[in-house]
Amino acid sequence: MARRSMFSSSSNPFMKEEAFQNSANSPLDAGFISAAGRMTVSGAVNKTYILFGLMMLTAVASYVFANPLFMFVGAIGGLIAALVASFKPHLSATVAPIYALLEGLFVGSITAYFAAATYSGIIFNAITLTLGVLFTMLFIYKTGVIKVTEKLRAGVVMATASIFIVYLLNWILSLFGINMPYLHQGGTMGIVISLVVIGVAAFNLLLDFDNFDKGEKYGAPAYMEWYCAMGLLITLVWLYIEMLKLLAKLSSRD
Numbered sequence: 567m568a569r570r571s572m573f574s575s576s577s578n579p580f581m582k583e584e585a586f587q588n589s590a591n592s593p594l595d596a597g598f599i600s601a602a603g604r605m606t607v608s609g610a611v612n613k614t615y616i617l618f619g620l621m622m623l624t625a626v627a628s629y630v631f632a633n634p635l636f637m638f639v640g641a642i643g644g645l646i647a648a649l650v651a652s653f654k655p656h657l658s659a660t661v662a663p664i665y666a667l668l669e670g671l672f673v674g675s676i677t678a679y680f681a682a683a684t685y686s687g688i689i690f691n692a693i694t695l696t697l698g699v700l701f702t703m704l705f706i707y708k709t710g711v712i713k714v715t716e717k718l719r720a721g722v723v724m725a726t727a728s729i730f731i732v733y734l735l736n737w738i739l740s741l742f743g744i745n746m747p748y749l750h751q752g753g754t755m756g757i758v759i760s761l762v763v764i765g766v767a768a769f770n771l772l773l774d775f776d777n778f779d780k781g782e783k784y785g786a787p788a789y790m791e792w793y794c795a796m797g798l799l800i801t802l803v804w805l806y807i808e809m810l811k812l813l814a815k816l817s818s819r820d
Contacts, residue, residue, distance in 0.1 A: 605781040605790040613795035617666040621799065624670030625677070632678035640672030651796055658792035665796055669803055680810045688817060692809040699764075699805060703771040714776040722769045729763055750811070752818040760812040767805040774798040 628636040647665035651658050681689050706712050736746045749759060774797050781790045 603788045605786040605788055605794075607778045607782050609788065610778045610781065610791040610794045613662070613791045614798055617662055617792075617795050617799050620663055620666040621670040621673065621803075624667050625674035626670075628671045628674030629678045629681075630674075632675055632682075634675070636671040637675035637679075640668050640670065640675065643668035644672055648796075648800060651793060655793045656787075656789055658796060659789050662792040662796040662799075666799060669799070673803060673806070676807060676810070680814060683814070688810065688813045691813055692806060695809045695813075696802065696806045699768050700771060700802065703768055704775060707772050707775045712772060714772050718769075719773055719776075722766065722773055725766045726770060729766060752815040756815050757812065760808060760815060764805065764808045764812060767801060767808055770801045771798070771805070774801050 624640075628640070644665055647661050647668060651661045651665065654661075677689055680692075707714070712718070732746070732749070736749055739746060749756070774794070777794045777797060780786075781794055
């Protein structure tokens with residue numbers, strides 16, 4: 567599955583602490599802050615629910631009426647929306663809902679593909695595992711078992727960027743009929759690779775949770791709630807797709 571296919575809208579390294587400090591201190595954002603207030607964790611959580619609901623609307627529709635066009639439009643459109651938000655965070659209130667709707671097209675289509683190509687139980691298992699990882703990482707973050715330090719953040723961003731480069735290279739090679747070995751194949755090595763990628767995606771969740779707290783801590787403008795909610799949704803979509811890939815590889819061994 568060529569990927570931007572599986573990844574590019576999912577990389578999340580643009581969420582840096584400096585983004586919150588700069589947005590809170592920049593005189594250009596003074597109008598946003600005075601008009602709409604400052605970011606809060608509860609506000610970002612509520613925006614996450616809204617984005618998730620929007621994504622589910624188009625995901626269900628594209629799953630029921632599966633079409634390769636939906637996958638293409640969702641993948642490319644979602645990538646463009648993510649890039650716009652990364653460079654223009656103040657547009658997040660508009661871009662984030664658009665991203666959610668577009669990514670729903672991609673998620674629903676890719677889900678239908680896996681459901682048709684593998685055992686039917688794979689979808690339920692992927693959703694369950696994704697939610698399990700989400701709440702496990704939230705517990706780990708809240709209890710301080712793993713603290714988000716600058717070293718951890720830098721390491722996760724580097725690992726995420728490395729995976730993105732590998733996926734991008736594989737996509738380019740696929741245009742010439744070449745696929746990197748093990749990346750999308752079953753077998754022990756393919757499963758290990760999927761587990762490593764899932765681990766990196768899970769650690770990205772810690773960064774997303776920390777972004778919620780830092781946005782409130784630095785008094786970022788309220789539009790950063792949409793920005794952070796979109797970042798969390800990006801990571802969840804990536805994690806879910808990687809779960810689908812892992813379960814498909816495991817199914818192929820049966």
